[in-house]
Amino acid sequence: MHSKNVVLLLLCSIIALSKTCACELNISEKAFPHEKLRIVETNVSDCNSNITPQKTVELESLLLGLEHRLSQLNKDVLILEKEDDRELYGVLSLYVIKNEMTEIKQLIDRLNSTTQQHQILTANATKQLESLKTEMQELEKFDTMQVIKGQQAIAALKVDLRKCSEKLNTTVAPTEPPQGTCPRSRLLNVTEPKVYTKGEYPGSYAYGAWGRDPRPEKGKESWYWLVMLTLSNVYANYVRLYSSLSSLIIGVSVPGNVQIHSSNPTTNTIQGPNNVLYGGALYYNCYNQDYVCRFNLTTKSVTTLQLPKGTRYNSKSNFCHLEECYPYTDLDLATDESGVWVVYTTTQDFGNLVLSKLEEGEPPTLRRTWRTSVYKRAVTNTFMACGVLYATRYINREVEEIFYSFNTVTGQERFNIGIFMNKMSTNIQSLNYSPVDQMLHAYCDSNMVSYKVLFG
Ligand SMILES: *[C@@H]1O[C@H](CO)[C@@H](O)[C@H](O)[C@H]1NC(C)=O
Ligand SMILES: *[C@@H]1O[C@H](CO)[C@@H](O)[C@H](O)[C@H]1NC(C)=O
Ligand SMILES: *[C@@H]1O[C@H](CO)[C@@H](O)[C@H](O)[C@H]1NC(C)=O
Ligand SMILES: *[C@@H]1O[C@H](CO)[C@@H](O)[C@H](O)[C@H]1NC(C)=O
Ligand SMILES: *[C@@H]1O[C@H](CO)[C@@H](O)[C@H](O)[C@H]1NC(C)=O
Ligand SMILES: *[C@@H]1O[C@H](CO)[C@@H](O)[C@H](O)[C@H]1NC(C)=O
Ligand SMILES: *[C@@H]1O[C@H](CO)[C@@H](O)[C@H](O)[C@H]1NC(C)=O
Numbered sequence: 001m002h003s004k005n006v007v008l009l010l011l012c013s014i015i016a017l018s019k020t021c022a023c024e025l026n027i028s029e030k031a032f033p034h035e036k037l038r039i040v041e042t043n044v045s046d047c048n049s050n051i052t053p054q055k056t057v058e059l060e061s062l063l064l065g066l067e068h069r070l071s072q073l074n075k076d077v078l079i080l081e082k083e084d085d086r087e088l089y090g091v092l093s094l095y096v097i098k099n100e101m102t103e104i105k106q107l108i109d110r111l112n113s114t115t116q117q118h119q120i121l122t123a124n125a126t127k128q129l130e131s132l133k134t135e136m137q138e139l140e141k142f143d144t145m146q147v148i149k150g151q152q153a154i155a156a157l158k159v160d161l162r163k164c165s166e167k168l169n170t171t172v173a174p175t176e177p178p179q180g181t182c183p184r185s186r187l188l189n190v191t192e193p194k195v196y197t198k199g200e201y202p203g204s205y206a207y208g209a210w211g212r213d214p215r216p217e218k219g220k221e222s223w224y225w226l227v228m229l230t231l232s233n234v235y236a237n238y239v240r241l242y243s244s245l246s247s248l249i250i251g252v253s254v255p256g257n258v259q260i261h262s263s264n265p266t267t268n269t270i271q272g273p274n275n276v277l278y279g280g281a282l283y284y285n286c287y288n289q290d291y292v293c294r295f296n297l298t299t300k301s302v303t304t305l306q307l308p309k310g311t312r313y314n315s316k317s318n319f320c321h322l323e324e325c326y327p328y329t330d331l332d333l334a335t336d337e338s339g340v341w342v343v344y345t346t347t348q349d350f351g352n353l354v355l356s357k358l359e360e361g362e363p364p365t366l367r368r369t370w371r372t373s374v375y376k377r378a379v380t381n382t383f384m385a386c387g388v389l390y391a392t393r394y395i396n397r398e399v400e401e402i403f404y405s406f407n408t409v410t411g412q413e414r415f416n417i418g419i420f421m422n423k424m425s426t427n428i429q430s431l432n433y434s435p436v437d438q439m440l441h442a443y444c445d446s447n448m449v450s451y452k453v454l455f456g
Contacts, residue, residue: 186455186456187385187388187390187402187405187417187419187453187454187455187456188419188454188455188456189419189454190402190419190421190440190451190452190453190454191451191452191454192422192451193422193424193449193450193451194439194450194451194452195245195249195439195448195449195450196424196447196448196449196450197248197249197447197448198446198447198448199226199248199249199251199446199447199448200226200240200248200251200252200253201228201251201446202446203446204228204446205228205229205230205233205446206229206233206427206429206445206446207228207229207233207234207273207326207429207430207443208226208227208228208229208236208273208429208430208443208446209226209227209273209274209275209276209429209430209432209441209443210224210225210226210227210248210430210441210443210448211224211225211276211277211432211434211441212224212225212277212434212436212437212439212441213225213277213278213279213280214278214335214336214337214434214435214436215278215279215280216280217279217280217298220280222243222244222245223241223242223243223244223255224241224242224244224245224247224248225239225240225241225242225277225282226239226240226241226242226248226448227239227240227270227273227275227282227284228240229270229272229273230264231264231265233327234265234271234272234327234328235264235265235269235270235271235287236264236269236270237259237260237261237262237263237264237265237266237269237270238257238258238259238260239257239258239260239277239282239295239297240253240256240257241253241254241255241256241257241258242254242255243255248448258297258300259300260282260295260300260302265287265288266287267286267287268286268287268293268295268302268304269286269287270282270284270285270286270287270293271284271285271286271287271288271328272284272285272327272328272329272330272331273326273328273329273429273430273443274329274331274332274333274334274381274430274431274432275333275430276333276334276335276340276432277297278335278339278340278360279360280296280297280298281294281295281296281297282294282295282297283333283340283342283358284331284333285313285328285330285331285333286302286304288314289304289306289313290306290307290311290312290313291304291305291306291307292304292305292307292331292333292342292358292364293305294363294364303362303363303364304363305358305363305364305365305366307331307342307344307356307366308346308366308369309346310346310347310348310349311330311344311345311346312330312344312345312346312347312351313330313331313344314328314330315327315328315329315330316330317330317344317345317351317376317377318330318376318377319332319376319377319379319380319381319382320377320378320379320380321380321393321394322394323394325377326380326427326429329381329429330344330345331343331344332344332381332382332430333432334382334383334384334432334433335384335432335433335434335435336384336385336386336387336433336435337385337386337387337435338357338387339357339358339360340357340358340360340364341355341356341357341358341384341389342355342356342358342366343355343382343389344356344376345376349371351375351376351377352371352372352373352374352375352376353372353374353375353376353379353382353389353391353406354369354370354371354372355369355370355371355372355389355406355408356368356369356370357369357408370389370406370408370411372389372406372413373413374391374404374406374413374415378393379391379392379393379404380392380393380394380400380428381428381430381431382431383431383432383433383440384433385433385435385438385453386455387407387408387409388405388406388407388408389405389406389408390402390404390405390417391403391404391405392421392428392431395420397423397426398422398423399420399421399422399423400420400421400423400428401417401418401419401420401421402417402418402419402420402421403415403416403417403418404417405417421440421451423444423449424444424447424449425444425445425447426444426445427444427445428442428443428444429443429444429445430442430443431443433453437452438452438453438455439451439452439453440452440453
């Protein structure tokens with residue numbers, strides 16, 4: 001093992017022209033040019049101001065994904081190091097690491113193609129990745145005597161990886177650690193988009209939802225899910241899973257699809273975009289019913305919950321703005337720190353938002369219901385955070401406003417929230433809060449966008 005050969009370096013060379021940023025791949029570098037990297041970092045930030053926000057965010061998303069993969073790789077190398085039973089030494093870990101190398105390679109390829117016009121990654125990283133892969137293959141053949149030597153090399157590799165991710169950290173906005181408890185305090189603001197990706201099917205399905213399971217099953221903590229309304233922008237019959245954020249960004253779905261039914265639509269398949277995954281089950285509006293469906297991804301069985309009499313469904317009481325309504329958005333499923341909620345309206349509530357907490361029993365039931373005085377059609381979407389319902393409205397093509405809140409603890413309603421969200425495209429078809437990392441996940445005209453929620 002030669003640690004020099006296995007360090008992953010990201011290096012790009014920026015040529016700042018008047019208004020655009022051009023970059024050059026340099027394959028023939030021989031020594032690690034710390035000084036150049038420093039200059040490049042400075043140039044990158046200069047360069048960023050010249051790049052459109054979309055491009056920057058896309059690039060940052062890719063770098064963020066890469067950062068995640070690198071830190072995961074780092075962790076797994078650490079585990080590999082500890083598995084010193086001398087017998088089954090790291091066979092499993094080696095597989096895990098090999099898979100990670102493949103993912104990182106794909107990420108780098110994607111980063112490369114995304115950045116052709118503005119920023120570019122050195123081809124050296126790819127080259128070194130290849131050599132790391134070779135080294136890993138070599139490592140597999142090690143006998144127990146060589147393991148010791150290997151461990152030293154791995155320790156060096158670990159240091160190199162850390163250095164590398166430190167370099168990355170300087171250009172990527174760091175993701176904050178998840179909060180353990182619900183602050184139960186006021187939502188102060190949301191950030192600029194932190195993740196922006198066209199995903200696996202760029203531009204293909206305008207309606208859908210995506211996110212992260214707030215109460216994941218063991219081993220699926222980093223998984224992301226995606227539901228695209230594949231028929232008429234209304235119906236879907238499967239959930240697509242990704243093993244990490246970077247897999248979602250590069251569009252590699254390793255666990256693949258989990259199908260509810262082979263037909264679309266049919267009884268108990270998905271109708272409308274505002275779905276959530278919670279505790280390994282997808283909650284959604286069932287096809288042609290005023291029901292919430294819960295699809296257990298493990299058992300592949302569906303249980304249903306009928307909403308109160310008078311509940312509006314089949315595109316009768318949608319989320320709307322002045323120009324148009326979002327079809328089949330009668331039911332909005334939401335997650336927060338306390339579990340799953342459903343937002344809807346009924347005839348007897350004159351079309352005002354009604355909010356119910358779901359009891360995760362077998363079958364699920366409604367625990368408690370709150371009535372609000374905000375008209376559902378005056379709202380573009382809703383989400384829950386820390387037991388507070390928030391509603392958004394359309395301002396213009398660039399901006400959406402979180403304007404309304406309803407606190408289920410105090411019953412207090414507010415119409416003057418005044419928090420503005422910068423959009424990456426005109427429409428938000430679904431919006432949901434992830435209590436795991438305090439991110440708002442939005443599905444916007446087939447793009448996936450995340451914002452960080454800031455609490456007081
Ligand atoms: C960084 O930018 C300066 C001017 O802005 C330029 O002279 C220099 O060549 C750039 N360096 C690299 C490594 O791109
Ligand atoms: C690329 O590498 C060659 C040889 O190492 C060097 O002469 C050249 O200046 C490099 N180009 C850039 C843009 O860094
Ligand atoms: C390029 O890779 C080689 C090993 O393949 C390494 O020794 C060298 O330092 C790397 N250079 C850069 C600029 O990353
Ligand atoms: C980046 O893409 C270009 C053109 O698509 C290709 O020639 C080059 O080898 C790629 N570089 C890396 C590091 O993958
Ligand atoms: C990179 O940033 C993340 C988030 O701030 C942090 O957890 C991680 O330790 C950093 N990595 C290094 C090598 O500094
Ligand atoms: C909220 O965040 C946006 C974007 O990050 C920022 O422009 C705005 O100034 C912030 N508003 C407040 C009240 O902090
Ligand atoms: C899914 O089914 C399994 C097996 O019956 C059960 O253990 C699990 O709790 C179910 N999940 C949900 C969310 O109902």
